[in-house]
Structures are given as C-alpha cells and as structure tokens.
Amino acid sequence: MTSPTLTRRGLLRGAGTASVLASCAKPNADDASNAPAVSDATAPAEIGPGAVSVAFNLNGKPATVQVEPRVTLLDALRIDLGVTGPKLVCDRGACGACTVLVDGRPRNACMMLAHDVAGANVTTIEGLGAGDSPSALQAAFVRHDALQCGFCTSGMLTSCAALLQRIGPNGAKLTAQTVREAISGNLCRCGTYPHVVAAVLEVAGATPLSKAAVTP
C-alpha cells in the first residue's frame, strides 16, 4: 500500500487506506479509529480538520480551493469553483453522473476528495467543448438525441469521451458492446442508452483519431 492518495471511504472511517486493508484481516481494527487519517509512510502530513488549500489544473487552467479535507472533489468543483456540469446523484460511486477526467482517466468525483487531485489535471464536461464550439462527440449526442432530461449527460458524455481517447486510432473497430461496457457505470433513468451508443459509434467511425472527437 504505497498510494499517497487520501480516499473518501478511508477518511470517513477515520482510518487511511492501509488500515482499512488491515481491518479486513483483523475484525477488531475498529480500535484503530484514533489512527491518523493517513497512515502510510509516503502520504503527506496530516491535514485538517479545518479548510486547507489545494491546487490543481481545471479544464486547462490553474485552480485553487480552500476546503476541509473531507470535502469531495465533486463538492469542491460544484460549490467552491462553480463548475456544475458534473452532477451528484447517488453519492457513492454507483451512477457515474459525477464523472470527470483525472489525468485523462474517468473517475467518480463523488468518490474522491478534493485533496486527492492536488497537482492533477481535472477535466469536466465544461472542458470538453462549449455550447458554441461543441466537440464532434457533443454534436453527435445532440444529433442522435442521446439526452432527454440531460441530468446524466455530463457524466455519460465524459465516459464516452474517455472511451474515444482510449481507443485512439482504432475507432472504426469499436462495437456497440464496447460502448455499453464503457458506460455501464453511467445510469440514465430516461433511457438514452441506445442513442448514446449510436452517437459514439458514429463519431468513432467518422473520425478515426479520437483527439478530434473529444476536443473542440
């Protein structure tokens, strides 16, 4: 266990990731509740409980927030930075509505702490193209009506953007099954899935290089 990452689950239990693992083996590890929030050696020094500042790159620009260590990345984005594209729906990693890219990888922002992304590149839906200059993927979402109420759309689209980036030049080989896999963590109550799959397949086929598909 060498990750210096604070996790929300670990923190909320008053124990770091290492002691969470330990508690699996030792049922009585609850006694460790006095342990510092981060207990492995490579972790940064203990912070909090008051607000502490954290800096990262947000949609290509530097951002700094002053938040308590318990504040999730999602809350920091939405409440402190006013970036409201990512949504809070389940608050426990089950729905994908809060999906953002952290160093290019799709992550559930409700399951990370703001302090987890210190120094990282965070991209939200707002960073994937704006209304007046949409990316090819965004335009395809609109064309295929891959959205209804739109509340899942930010997360859904971010997952799809990550998929297109991941497959790179092999877009033409993308199958519906792979798209469904990629969005299997994104719930949509309105039932947009078939249109989402159609939109992604079209973009993948039309633009073999995913770069063009996900950046404006």
Added chain:
Amino acid sequence: MSPKLLTLGFADQLTSVEVDVPAGEPPPWDGVSSLEVVGQPVPRIDGHLKVSGQAVYTFDVRLPGMLWAAVLRCPLPCARIKSISLGRAEKAPGVKAAMLLAQRGDRIVFAGQDIAAVAAERPELARDALAAIEVEYEALPFVVDTRSAAKPGAPMVHEAAVRTRKTEGDEPSAATAAGSEGNVRKMPDSRRGDASKALKKAAFVHEASYSTQVQTHSALETHGIVVRWDAKDKLTAWCSTQGIFSVRDELAEIFTLPVANIRVITDFIGGGFGAKFGASAPGTRLGFIAAELARKAGAPVKLMCTRHEEHVCTGNRPDSYQDVRIGGDAAGRLVAVHVRSIGTAGIGTGAGIGRNAFSVYTKIPHVLVEASDVFTNAGPGTAMRAPGHPQGAFAIELAIDELARTMKADSLRLRIAHDEHPVRKWQFQQGAERFGWTEARAKSAAARGKATRLRTGVGVAASIWGDFGRGGAAQVTVTIGRDATVEVKNGVQDIGTGIGTVIAQVAAEVLSRPVESITVRIGRSEHGPSVGSGGSTTTSSVTPAVRNAVEQAKTQLLALAGELFGVAPREVVWGPDGTASGGGKSLTFAALCKKLPGEAIVTTATRAKTFGHHPMSFMGQPMQQIAGVQFAEVEVDTWTGLVRATRVLAMHDCGRVMNELTCRSQINGGIILGTSYALLEERVLDRDFGRMLNANLDFYKIAGAKDVPEIEVVLTDVYVGNNSTGAVGIGEPSTIPTAAAIACAVYDALGVPVRSLPITPAKILAALGRVPGAGVPT
C-alpha cells in the same frame, strides 16, 4: 361549432369524418395535410446546453449568500415524540436558521418523515448540525408488509380518516373511496356483466395470484427547491418540478401570498416520472421548509433531497397483489375476468391497477375489477409513469397466456379477437409479422420440448391510455417583431421530452420559417399559464395552443400584406420560405415585418377542448384511446436462472408524431423503465425495523446500458381530429406493456409462469422447481 370534413384514421384506413370544429380554430392538421417541419427528426434546440454542462438545473442554482438546508428524518416507522428540541443545532458552526417540523406528542407514521430542519453555509455543515437536534421517540407498533397490514388486527397506520391526495400525474377520474376497514380502503369497482356467474359456467377457468413490487421513481435529479424572498410578500422559487404552476399555487397557499407574487423557475429538470408535482414531495414538505428557513435566515435557501430521502419520502409506484380468475368457453372465447387486488401506497392512497384488465379486451362480456388501498408505515406512493397500468397489465396479460395454454388457443389470436380498437388490432397483426412471432413461438416450444438449458421465449402485451390533453389550460403568447424575430412563450416545463423543440417546430411550420429562427421561452411561470407534465398531456395541450397563436399572428401579417399589395388578405400567397406575394408584388418575411405599424404583433391563444376521437374513444368518454402493443423476447439460462430481455418491438400510436427523434427517445425510455421494473427493481423494507434496506442506487437496481434490449420502435401516425395539431401523448403509454410482455416471454421460455415481479433468477429457479427443499411458489 362548424362541421368540417377531415381525413382521419391511420395507415391504409383513412376515411372522411365530419368533425365539429369550434369556431376560431384553424382547420386541424389531418391525414392529408402535408407538413414540412412537424414530425421531422429535428434535434433538440437546447441540446447544446445539456451536452456542455451549461444547462442550469435547480440543483445547480447558486445565489449570492445562499444557504443549504438539511432535514432530520424519523428513523422509526411509527413513533410518538416524547421530547424534541433543537438543542445546540441553532448555534452549530455555519448554521443560520433551524426549525422543528414535529412537536412533542406527534405521532410519526413512517421512517423518513420530517422532524426538523436547518440551513447552513455549506451542505456538510447543515448535515453536521442535524446531529445536535435532540429527539426522544416512543416506538409504536407498525406494519410495513402489505398482506400483513390488510389482516384484521394489524397495527393501524392512521388514526383518523385519510384524504386522497390528487396530483396532475393521476389519471383523470372521479374515483372516490368507499370508506375503510382496518388498514384497507376500497376503491370504486369497474364492472360489466356478471363475472362471478359467468365464471361458474365457463368451460375453462384459470385462477392464480400475481404480485408486483414497489418501484421508486429514481429520477436522477432528486426533489429540490431553492427559495429566495424578494420582498416580505414576494418570492422566487427554482424548483425541480414537472408542474410549475402547482408549485406556485402551493407556495401561495402556505404563505397566503397572491400568486402574482410568486415566480417559479424550472429551466431544466433532471427527470420526474410523476413524483414532482408541487413545491413539496408526497412525503416531505420541501417547499415549506426551504421557504420558511429562507425567511428566518433572511437569505436564499437551497434544499435538495439526498438519494436516501429520494427513495423513502418522495413517492413510489405502489405494489399489488392481484387474485385473478379468467374463464373461457368451449368455442375458444374469453367470457369473464375477475381481478381482486390490494396494494400499498404506504401512508398514502392510490394503489389501483389501471385500465388494462377492464378496458383493453372489451369483447370479454363479464368483467369485475376490484382494488383496495392498504395503508402501511412506509413513504407515500404517488403517480408514477402510467399509474397502476404496468401492474394491471402484468397480471391480466400473463393470466391470458396461462388460460390460452389450457384452452390450447393461440394467445395472440385470442388477444386480437377480444380487442375492439382498430389501431391496436392492426398493431398486433403488423407487429407479429415484423417480429417473427409465429416462428419464435415454434422455436421456444421446441426448446421447451427438448428441455434445453438455454431458452428463448416471446410475449406480447397491450397498452391503453387516453388523450387527456386539456383545453384552455396552456396560454401561449407569440410575438413577431419588426426585426422579424419570432418568439413563442409559455410557462411549461420540459421534463425531458423536448417540448421546447416541438413548440419551435409548430411555429416554424405555420410561418414557413427555419426552426432556428424561432425563439422559445419556457420553464418560467411568468411566460404564461400552462399544464403540468402529467397524464401525458404536455404536447397535446401546448402544441395546439402554439399553432393557434401563430396562426392568429400570421392572419395579421396576411392582412398587412394584403393592404400593402392592394389585394384581399386571402389572395396573398404565403410562400415556402415565408415570402408573401400578391397583386404582382412580393415581400420577404423580414421585409414584411419591417412594415409592421407597431413594435410587434402579439397574440395569445389556447387550445379548444378536444373535438374528436377517431377511430376509438377511451372508456366511452369523448376522447381518443391511445393504442400500443409491445412484443418482447427473453433469453433464460434454466440452470442459473439468469434472464435477459433481448429484443422489444414497440408499436405505438401517439396521434400525429410531432418529432420523430424525441418521440423515439420517449418510447425507448418507457421500454427501458419497463424492462427495469420487470427484471431488476424492488424496494426492500425490513419487516422487523420498518426501514428501507436499499435506499441507494447500488442495491436498488435500475437498468444500465447492458440491461437494455435491442429496441425497434414503429410509430403509427393516427389522425384523430382532436385538436389543431393532432398531437396526443406517448410518455406513459410506452411503459405500460413492457413488463407484461417480458413476463409472458419468460412463461413462453420456461413453460411455467413467474407470477411475481421483478422476475429474478431466484424466482425463475423456484418456478422451475430447482430450489431444493422449496416448493413451486404461486
């Protein structure tokens, strides 16, 4: 009224029908109108905002000085409050206001009921403060299980009589309760002929019990409201609602304010499905709490439900336990149906089973449908996408299939023979061919005969709904400016169907202008009265009003052109690009608008009461009966019980299709919701503690991308002659038959029925007798 000859009907069954069209209505669009924009798959006009995170939902509203509220909820299913105090909550860090929502001595009737609330500078500080509120409860006897609650001697949920709560999401009806006995409250019967007598004489009788689960709406945006007092007697509310004007009226009533002093804003809403009518949710007084905290704190307050709250106190689809008896005669006809159902809407009312058993197969001469509400100590049920209907459809359709097997009858032919709706009969027939029904049935029968491990099965079920579109309710204002801008305004909310886009299409159609040139303003009360999005009435209530208002504006433009050209207005020709010409002269739309004597033309119109219902009325009432049929295919692993819906063919009527693209989206949504209901979703209450065990989205399963069948949608344009655009609703009809068709398909695959939703692997194995030591459940 003036009688007009309209071309009505569908497919190859178009006929001339005389319809009494109210004075002032433009000639309704019918089967021979050729439209350019209406019906086309026009992408949503606000799509770019939703794909870029720029759409601002209630949940996204941020106001200067805004506070966050949190509500303390009762952890017990039934309790008396022995003592209660805000304790240190008022002084807790960041807290600006706190209030009690229950008093000493109050009897609390479900786990999740409002107890107290606070507003603080951040959401986590509000939640922290709740922990400082001191409440002592005396636990009281409770009951959360429907069948136990219906028994004599069960703990009483309510001590006094209960009023039926009606919302715009309820199917319009005159239902009044007939008094209660214990926790059981009977609803009015639906009856024709004498079912008991006919069943006694029937050659074949099938009798079985069917049950359905409680489903929660699980809209992704939870219920929520932001309230800002703009003056002592004036407020603005941003609300995640499907009924802007019911929010306004409720707040006006609570705070005794004139409605004109309340602004309600719902620019975007993250789903509703029937649970979001009003400032409050069915089981929590959100509107009152937010507004009162805002008043106390002197600052705007945002109150959004957590996912847990959303599951327990904002409504649900009630469950049902239906005892069905159905009989057939020696000649292969269905003769009688008797359904007796109980279901729970928790502490609320409305656990009916819809119209399917009574009103689809109307050639069955003897039918009796009885239904009762059973009170339980659980959050109130409320309207959910086609209230009652999926429950009712499931039981009656599966029962028909089971009887058909005894009668050695073809279940599809049996349905067609007993249905009188010409559109639905056509859908059954066309659909069967398209779906490959006969071949699929033969294939599943062969696999059953060989007892193979992997089976497929197919089933079919019907949908019924009424054209409840309302006359006079939506007032649409159209402004055509001297600068040739066209603005259409109405205070309707877009629940996700894309009503704004359809509004633009209708205006574009009438004026022969591009869709992009129409500005649509919706989602705010100040844009003028409108309907709630309930009963599948939005498109049919709003689009005729749009057409009528735009036609009036166009009439003024034609008069102006006539004047300029020196000809009579009716001699002016309106060209395909909106150019007016006559008397050898012509003016483009922009040039004509420039000649307006005033700033702009402003017209306001509504739609008339429905004036037609060709080819089939709903329940003998003067409104169209909306028809639909769905075929489903499932794949079942008989060793593991794993079941998947693999294919759905949906044949639907929604009058004139207004936008093919968004219409398909709605139908996809209905099917996916129905699939989820059939196979995955179930609210689980702990009988011993009376609390919901899966009030989240990891253990309350809703369909994900991999649970979705291949969907084919066939839209049947039906020209009804009901209003000036011919629109009727589709949101609800499209979810009614899905679970029933899937259940019938599972029966076809296995040869034994699973009579309980959701159809889980465990139930499949039990039905196959593959659970050691367990009998076959009924």
